[in-house]
Amino acid sequence: MNVHYKANEDYQLHTLFFSVSICHLHESASTQNGGKVAASGHKVSQNGTLQDGDDRKVGLGKKVTLLRGISIIIGTIIGAGIFISPKGILKHSGSVGMSLIVWIACGVLSLFGALSYAELGTCIKKSGGHYTYILEAFGPQMAFVRLWADLIAIRPAALAVISLAFGQYILEPLFMPCSVPPMAVKLATAISITSVMYLNSMSVTWTARIQIFLTFSKLLAIAIIIVPGMYQLFKGETKNFENAFDLSKVQLSGMPLAFYSGMYAYAGWFYLNFVIEEVDNPERNVPLAICISMAIVTCCYVLTNVAYYTVMSAEELLASEAVAVTFAEKLLGNFSIAVPVFVALSCYGSMNGGTFALSRTFYVASREGHLPEVLSMIHVHKHTPMAAVLILYPMTMLQLFVGDIYSLLNFMSFLRWLFIGVVVLGLIYLRYTKPDLPRPFKVPLFIPVVFCLTCFFMVFLSLYSDPVNTGIGFAISLTGIPAYYIFIHFNHRPKWLQRGLGKL
Secondary structure, three states: OEEEEEEEOOOOEEEEEEOOOOOOOOHHHHHHHHOOOOOOOEEEOOOOOEEEOOOOEOOOOOOEOHHHHHHHHHHHHOOOHHHHOOHHHHHHHOOHHHHHHHHHHHHHHHHHHHHHHHHHHHHOOOOOOHHHHHHHHHOHHHHHHHHHHHHHHHHHHHHHHHHHHHHHHHHHHHHOOOOOOHHHHHHHHHHHHHHHHHHHHHOHHHHHHHHHHHHHHHHHHHHHHHHHHHHHHHOOOOHHHOOOOOHHHOOOOOHHHHHHHHHHHHOOOOHHHHHHHHEOOHHHHHHHHHHHHHHHHHHHHHHHHHHHHHHOOHHHHHHOOOHHHHHHHHHOHHHHHHHHHHHHHHHHHHHHHHHHHHHHHHHHHHHOOOOOHHHHOOOOOOOOOHHHHHOHHHHHHHHHHOOOOHHHHHHHHHHHHHHHHHHHHHHHHHHHHOOOOOOOOOOOOHHHHHHHHHHHHHHHHHHHHOHHHHHHHHHHHHOHHHHHHHHOHHHHOOHHHHHHHHHO
């Protein structure tokens, strides 16, 4: 039995739910629950519930509140980086004081980008993030290229890497003092990816609730570092801050690389825009969630690094492979065994928040006709884009078990900042091409200009410093152009030609 629903009036597209593969509807569904699904013409309200009416539609409910929005942003920004290896900034900035300034500056720049996305999210109220904004500003071909790069390389690689960090750290307490077997790490990683996909397929509400819990776990982990560190500071442990701004080792050529590392650590502030259709009162909650989240993250990052320096010198920090673990071993004694567990929870939160947000990109792209129609289907009872969630699963598992995925990360960052720069450039472009577009939240023009220039500067720096991996990234993204013409553009050929090809 096939049941048709109207997915969203803004897009005027229909979604088809199959009785076995997705919705598990039975022939008797019209008589169950008062004929709610198949027979009585129900529709979905803003909170995702079915209502009586003539229009039949199933949509994503507005279940992302202000607190849940904050948890999504913080939960995806704070991953393993702040716990494992903040030494990249120290290495390229040359001094303790300059490294702290870089952390603050990267937080401000990330806030500029987040505010630019807040304007886009409140005037273009469609989920999908980067893809949607590029589509609105520059058209379908460039949007498809971004989508293609996301689907085949960037997102599966990023999810696989953060999952591997989870597997490594969740098993570390069990194998101490020995190293964790690589196959055990991959098995734990596979289980974690499966659980994240299952959770995001079953319930938006529980996904958001667990994300809130994981976000508080991350903040607790940071507090375990900050509080003892501040106590040491107030006790007078300031020897590592002497000559903090010694500029003898500072090289201007290294500062861009320090900012690159810092911006990578802050990446994730854009994820709320991926689920904008599910945000309750987005005009108010999106800007508020972004500002509150960025203030919290910036304070946490700076104070965490200050805490590190109260216990470790710059040389000790540079020599450490896992800064948080080294800090805990020096200061917390036996309690240090809890730190890997908190790092694992932090990674799991990034996995959960990223999957929740990214699935909406594929859902929106399907509604626009850039991906198979099945990805725009909403589960009748769960109100989750189940197919859009699960499309990431096989590709992520493939990246996990085949080859070295870390090389993908080198150009992943390049592609990320290239397209984010294009998105913010699109905001400036829309200011002039669509001046009458309603903008409930509008930022001063210098904010997107400064952020856009920063993104393109980092992109050109990547071209100079690592031409091989950035070239691979370019090649992968450029394959989206022939893919667009093969899978999208040629679908608009004359019907007589389509019929002829079909018969052939």
